Amino acid sequence: MIRVLVLTKNILAEEIITNKLQYLNYEVFCSTSILDELQMNRQITNLVDHFPIIIIGETISSYELEWLLPKLSNRGQSILREVDHPLNENECAALKERGLSGAVQSSDSVESLREQLAEVAGQYRAQTFAPIVSVKETTAEKEQGLSTLTLVNLSSLELQVLEKLRNQCGEIISRDELCLALWGNVSQSRLAQLSSLIKNIKLKLETIEVDREVIQTIWGKGYRVRKEGAVLNK
Numbered sequence: 001m002i003r004v005l006v007l008t009k010n011i012l013a014e015e016i017i018t019n020k021l022q023y024l025n026y027e028v029f030c031s032t033s034i035l036d037e038l039q040m041n042r043q044i045t046n047l048v049d050h051f052p053i054i055i056i057g058e059t060i061s062s063y064e065l066e067w068l069l070p071k072l073s074n075r076g077q078s079i080l081r082e083v084d085h086p087l088n089e090n091e092c093a094a095l096k097e098r099g100l101s102g103a104v105q106s107s108d109s110v111e112s113l114r115e116q117l118a119e120v121a122g123q124y125r126a127q128t129f130a131p132i133v134s135v136k137e138t139t140a141e142k143e144q145g146l147s148t149l150t151l152v153n154l155s156s157l158e159l160q161v162l163e164k165l166r167n168q169c170g171e172i173i174s175r176d177e178l179c180l181a182l183w184g185n186v187s188q189s190r191l192a193q194l195s196s197l198i199k200n201i202k203l204k205l206e207t208i209e210v211d212r213e214v215i216q217t218i219w220g221k222g223y224r225v226r227k228e229g230a231v232l233n234k
Helices: 011-023 035-041 045-052 062-074 090-096 110-122 139-144 158-166 175-184 188-207
Strands: 004-005 026-030 055-056 078-083 102-105 132-136 148-151 215-218 222-227
Touching: 004 011, 004 035, 004 188, 011 026, 011 110, 011 158, 026 035, 026 090, 026 158, 035 062, 035 158, 055 062, 055 110, 062 078, 090 102, 102 110, 158 188, 158 222, 175 222, 188 215
Parallel strands: 004 026, 004 055, 055 078, 078 102
Antiparallel strands: 132 148, 215 222
């Protein structure tokens, strides 16, 4: 399964293209925090290297794209631009000149996306992008009792749950809100699936001997990430 990283300012804006890519058996991770960390720290997190295909979401401006490309290029990955209209030959050529591999649209049919990504994905079929789990703790964090976790061995949905929770670290997020963020609807089956995702995340944290509960279940209200157990993707 080929991993796809979608950099965006709004995860919900990528729901349509994410669903189509997952239908085509791509493992998709939409992230706003990686983009924020890049803009704040001006450094590329190592997590990016585990995704052979990167899509720059349409919520990212052309100005920001120009700033991002030099940092993302020359890392051996294919970078695609998400656009809101079909591109002509000149526009496609301009993207290639800037170091992009091409463009995709959320309105593209599944068949169209399949063909567009087939050649790009083919470059990585024989490569292995192994999951990595590690726990890092800086001196400052030890003094504050904080634990910074690097988590890459999660499914795309598990990563999206963590992304949503840690973006609102310390705040309770309702089960309905999480279901809407992940699937765009709320039902008993979705709520059951969410419970399973949360359980899996907690079990995986236990395997790396995390000695405190990072994700708290607040009965009748939802879930939250403890501020003193922040989960970071770097």
